[in-house]
Amino acid sequence: MKKRILPDLLFTFMKIGLFTFGGGYAMISIIENCCVEEKMWISHDDMMNITVVAESTPGPIAINCATFVGYQKAGLPGAVTATLGIILPSFAVIYLISMFLDRFLEITVIAHAFKGIKIAIGILILDGAVTMLKKMKKKRLSLLIMASSFTAMSLINIFSWNFSSITLMVTAGILSLLVFLTREAGGQKGGRTR
Numbered sequence: 001m002k003k004r005i006l007p008d009l010l011f012t013f014m015k016i017g018l019f020t021f022g023g024g025y026a027m028i029s030i031i032e033n034c035c036v037e038e039k040m041w042i043s044h045d046d047m048m049n050i051t052v053v054a055e056s057t058p059g060p061i062a063i064n065c066a067t068f069v070g071y072q073k074a075g076l077p078g079a080v081t082a083t084l085g086i087i088l089p090s091f092a093v094i095y096l097i098s099m100f101l102d103r104f105l106e107i108t109v110i111a112h113a114f115k116g117i118k119i120a121i122g123i124l125i126l127d128g129a130v131t132m133l134k135k136m137k138k139k140r141l142s143l144l145i146m147a148s149s150f151t152a153m154s155l156i157n158i159f160s161w162n163f164s165s166i167t168l169m170v171t172a173g174i175l176s177l178l179v180f181l182t183r184e185a186g187g188q189k190g191g192r193t194r
Contacts, residue, residue: 005074006081012039013066013085018093020062026121027062027086029128035069042072044135051132056169062086141179145172 012034020027028051035041042050047065054064063086070082136142149172156163 006077008039009070009073009078009082010085013070013082014089016062016066017086018089020124025061025128026124028065029124029131031062031065031069032128032131041069046072048132048135056173141176145176148172 016027016030016034020030032047036044036047050065050068051061054061054068057064063083066082066086067079070078149168152168153165
């Protein structure tokens with residue numbers, strides 16, 4: 001079974017890596033479409049969880065997602081295969097561009113194509129965000145953290161404040177952890193009094 005899944009993992013993630021521009025966030029909706037809806041390798045909840053974990057761990061989010069899916073399906077060989085699948089197309093394209101075209105982006109046709117690609121990338125990222133938002137469990141704390149983070153990032157971008165998005169993520173994580181620990185402590189005290 002594992003041997004049969006490895007070529008499928010490799011070619012699926014090569015297709016994702018080859019035809020997706022704009023980095024990991026643009027790839028999320030395509031990875032979800034391929035791995036959740038078409039192949040049914042993981043569930044929507046798994047995809048939401050791995051997106052959060054992949055964002056919090058070092059490395060590009062798309063590679064982390066591919067590694068997770070590969071590991072879920074075929075253990076360590078699956079993780080290595082899926083990871084290679086997603087990075088090989090980008091590596092090959094960049095290598096070829098660096099070999100043959102010194103001033104690749106100065107070519108008028110290429111420059112105009114990339115302007116169109118930028119718009120498509122924005123739409124892909126928005127699609128991934130809306131899909132995840134629809135599937136998110138609507139809890140008050142989650143919605144409050146999301147709205148606060150969105151507002152903070154919007155203000156930071158509008159006013160060009162020098163503030164790291166990593167600091168914002170860590171703050172949201174600490175806040176959520178503190179609320180969880182407070183609830184757990186309250187639940188344990190309630191259990192003892194009974």
